[in-house]
Amino acid sequence: MQKRKNKYKFDTLQIHAGSRPDPFTGARQVPIYQNTAYVFKSILHAEALFNLQELGHIYSRLSNPTVSVLQERIATLEGGIGAICCSSGHAAQILSLFPLMHPGDNIIASSRLYGGTIQQFSNTIKKFGWKANFIDIDDFKAINKAADSNTKAIFCESISNPGGHVTNLPKVAKIAKKLSIPLIVDNTAATPYLIKPFEFGADLVIHSTTKYMSGNGTSIGGALVDSGTFNWSKNKKFPSLSEPEAGYHGLRFHDTFGPYSYIIYGIAVSMRDLGMTMAPQNAFHTLLGLETLSLRMKQHVNNAIKVSKWLEKHPLIEKVSYAGLSSSRYAKIVKKIFPRGAGALFTIALKDGYEACKQLVNNVELFSHVANLGDTRSLIIHPASTIHRQLTKKQLIKADLALNVVRLSIGIEDPADLINDLKQALDKRIQN
Amino acid sequence: MEDNKLRKLLKSLKTIVIIGASANPVKASFFVGRYFILRGVRIIPINPKYEGQKLWGEKFLKSIQDIDSQTNVDMVDIFRPSNEVYPIVKESIKYLKPLGCKTIWMQIGIKNQRAALEAKKNDLNVIMDECPKIEYQRLFGELRVAGFNTGIISSKIDL
Numbered sequence: 001m002q003k004r005k006n007k008y009k010f011d012t013l014q015i016h017a018g019s020r021p022d023p024f025t026g027a028r029q030v031p032i033y034q035n036t037a038y039v040f041k042s043i044l045h046a047e048a049l050f051n052l053q054e055l056g057h058i059y060s061r062l063s064n065p066t067v068s069v070l071q072e073r074i075a076t077l078e079g080g081i082g083a084i085c086c087s088s089g090h091a092a093q094i095l096s097l098f099p100l101m102h103p104g105d106n107i108i109a110s111s112r113l114y115g116g117t118i119q120q121f122s123n124t125i126k127k128f129g130w131k132a133n134f135i136d137i138d139d140f141k142a143i144n145k146a147a148d149s150n151t152k153a154i155f156c157e158s159i160s161n162p163g164g165h166v167t168n169l170p171k172v173a174k175i176a177k178k179l180s181i182p183l184i185v186d187n188t189a190a191t192p193y194l195i196k197p198f199e200f201g202a203d204l205v206i207h208s209t210t211k212y213m214s215g216n217g218t219s220i221g222g223a224l225v226d227s228g229t230f231n232w233s234k235n236k237k238f239p240s241l242s243e244p245e246a247g248y249h250g251l252r253f254h255d256t257f258g259p260y261s262y263i264i265y266g267i268a269v270s271m272r273d274l275g276m277t278m279a280p281q282n283a284f285h286t287l288l289g290l291e292t293l294s295l296r297m298k299q300h301v302n303n304a305i306k307v308s309k310w311l312e313k314h315p316l317i318e319k320v321s322y323a324g325l326s327s328s329r330y331a332k333i334v335k336k337i338f339p340r341g342a343g344a345l346f347t348i349a350l351k352d353g354y355e356a357c358k359q360l361v362n363n364v365e366l367f368s369h370v371a372n373l374g375d376t377r378s379l380i381i382h383p384a385s386t387i388h389r390q391l392t393k394k395q396l397i398k399a400d401l402a403l404n405v406v407r408l409s410i411g412i413e414d415p416a417d418l419i420n421d422l423k424q425a426l427d428k429r430i431q432n
Numbered sequence: 433m434e435d436n437k438l439r440k441l442l443k444s445l446k447t448i449v450i451i452g453a454s455a456n457p458v459k460a461s462f463f464v465g466r467y468f469i470l471r472g473v474r475i476i477p478i479n480p481k482y483e484g485q486k487l488w489g490e491k492f493l494k495s496i497q498d499i500d501s502q503t504n505v506d507m508v509d510i511f512r513p514s515n516e517v518y519p520i521v522k523e524s525i526k527y528l529k530p531l532g533c534k535t536i537w538m539q540i541g542i543k544n545q546r547a548a549l550e551a552k553k554n555d556l557n558v559i560m561d562e563c564p565k566i567e568y569q570r571l572f573g574e575l576r577v578a579g580f581n582t583g584i585i586s587s588k589i590d591l
Contacts, residue, residue: 001540001541001561001562005583006583006585008585012585013585016585016587017581017585018576020584020586020587020588020589021587021588021589023589023590026589044470048466048470051457053463053466053467054467054470054569054574055569055574055575055577055578056574056577057577063577063578063579065577067579068576068577068578068579071578071579072576072579072580072581072582075579075580075581076581076583080581081580081581082578082579082580082581083579083581084579085579244458248458249457249458250458251458252458255459255460256458256459256460256463257460258460258540258541258563259540260566260580263578263579263580264578267578267579
C-alpha cells in the first residue's frame with residue numbers, strides 16, 4: 001500500500017487530524033457521543049457490518065464516533081495506519097499482544113519497564129499461558145539469546161519509566177526484523193512529538209493516553225497504533241491473523257484486509273471479546289489535551305533540562321538519571337533519535353538513602369506526591385515503596401531502582417519555581 | 433492520484449471488471465465486488481476457475497475477450513500476482529478501452545511498472561498497490577469510523 005502522505009505538520013495535525021465540523025450541526029469541536037448503539041439502515045446493511053464487509057458503528061464496546069476521532073488523531077501523529085483506543089495503558093498492552101499470542105507463547109521484554117507492566121507481564125499474563133522473558137534491552141546479544149520459536153514480540157519503552165533510560169530503537173528493530181517478530185514500543189513517556197518509533201523500525205506502538213497526551217490528569221485511557229507494515233502471513237507464527245478465523249466463517253484477516261488486518265482484528269475480535277472500551281467522555285478530554293501536546297512537550301523538556309542540571313550539582317544528590325543530560329550514557333543515542341529532547345521523566349538517587357527520600361517527598365510544596373506522570377503539574381514519588389512495590393529485590397536492581405531513588409515527572413510550571421521548591425525541601429534536610 | 437480526482441473517479445463508476453474475482457465470500461475480491469454492487473455498480477467477474485457459474489446475477493467469464501462488445505466498462509480491477517499483470521493490461525487496452533474503460537486498478541501488494549507505463553501511454557489512469565473499496569471508505573468517511581489514518585483534513589462541513 002502507498003504510504004499515506006500528509007501535507008500538514010505536527011502542530012496542525014494535533015488539532016485537526018481525525019475531526020471535521022459536525023455534518024449535522026456545524027459544531028466545530030468534537031461532539032461527545034454519549035451513546036451505546038447505532039441504527040442500521042437495513043438488514044442488508046446490518047449483515048454487511050457484522051460480516052466486516054462494511055465499516056460502521058454497531059455498538060460502543062467496539063467503536064464510538066468521539067473515540068474514533070482520538071484514534072485517527074493518534075494514528076496520524078504516530079504516522080501509523082490506524083489506532084484503537086482502550087480503557088487504559090494496561091489494557092493497551094494486552095490489546096497489543098492479543099492478536100499475536102496463544103498459550104505457550106512468549107515475548108521478550110525490557111527489564112526496565114514500568115513496574116505495573118513488569119507485574120502484568122510476570123504474573124497476570126501467565127494465566128493466559130503467556131510468558132515474558134525479561135532482558136536488559138541495551139544488551140543486544142541477550143535479546144537474541146532470549147528468543148525461541150514461540151517468541152512472538154519484543155516489547156520495550158522508548159523512554160523507560162521511571163529510570164529515564166532510552167531504547168536504541170534502530171538496533172532493537174533490526175533484531176526484531178531478523179527474528180520475524182514485531183517490535184512493540186510503549187511511547188507514553190516520549191509521545192510522538194519527541195519520537196515516532198515507526199520511523200526507526202517499530203511495528204506497533206502503545207500509549208497510556210492518561211499521561212502527556214491528555215496532560216490534564218483527568219482521564220484514564222490507552223491506545224494501540226499499528227504501522228501497517230508487518231507481514232503477518234510470512235510464516236505460521238501469527239495464526240490469528242493468517243489462518244481462518246472460526247468466528248468469521250473462515251475469514252483470514254491478513255489475506256482479506258492486508259495492511260488493515262491487525263486493527264480490524266483488534267476491533268472485531270479483541271474489543272468485541274475483551275471489552276476494554278474507552279469512554280467517549282475520556283476520549284473528549286484526551287482530545288482537548290492533545291491539541292496542545294507539542295507546546296507542552298517543549299516546556300516539559302526545557303524544564304526537565306533546567307531542573308536536572310541544577311539537581312546534578314546539589315551536594316545531597318548522588319546521581320541524576322536523565323537521558324537529556326550530557327553526562328548520561330544515552331547522550332549519543334538521544335542526539336540521534338530524540339532531537340527534540342529526552343522527555344521530562346527521570347530519577348534521582350539521594351546520598352542519604354531512604355530517610356532522605358522520605359523527607360524530600362514530605363517537604364516539597366509544589367511537586368505533588370502521586371502515582372502518575374506526564375501531568376502539567378510536577379509530580380514526585382518514591383518507586384520502591386509505591387509503584388514498584390510488588391517487584392522483588394532482584395527486579396528492583398535490574399530496573400535501577402534502589403531504595404534511595406526518587407522519581408520526578410517535571411511539569412510545565414515556571415522552572416525557577418520548581419527548582420526553588422526542590423531547594424527548600426532539600427535545604428530542610430541540610431538544616432536538620 | 434490526488435484525493436479530489438479520486439473522489440470523482442470512484443463516484444463515476446458504473447461497471448467494474450474484476451480480474452481474479454472469487455465466489456468465496458471471505459475473499460478480498462468478493463468484499464470489493466459486493467461493496468460496489470451495494471452502491472449500484474455492475475460487476476463483471478472474470479475467473480476461468482468459476483467459468484459458467486454466476487455471481488451477483490452475472491456470469492463468470494473466462495477472460496476479458498469474452499466481455500460482450502455492447503458493454504460499457506469504466507474500470508478494470510486486478511486481483512492477480514504482479515508478474516501476471518502485463519498481459520492483462522495489454523488485453524484491457526485492446527478490448528476494454530474501446531468499451532469506455534478509463535482506469536486500470538491494481539490491488540494492495542500488486543505493482544507492475546511496465547504495465548503501468550503501457551496503460552499511461554494509452555491515456556488510462558493507473559492506480560497500483562491500493563484497494564478501491566478501502567479508498568472509497570477512506571474518502572467518504574467510513575474508514576474514519578474504525579480509527580484509520582485517512583489523511584483527510586478539512587474545515588468544511590461538506591466534503
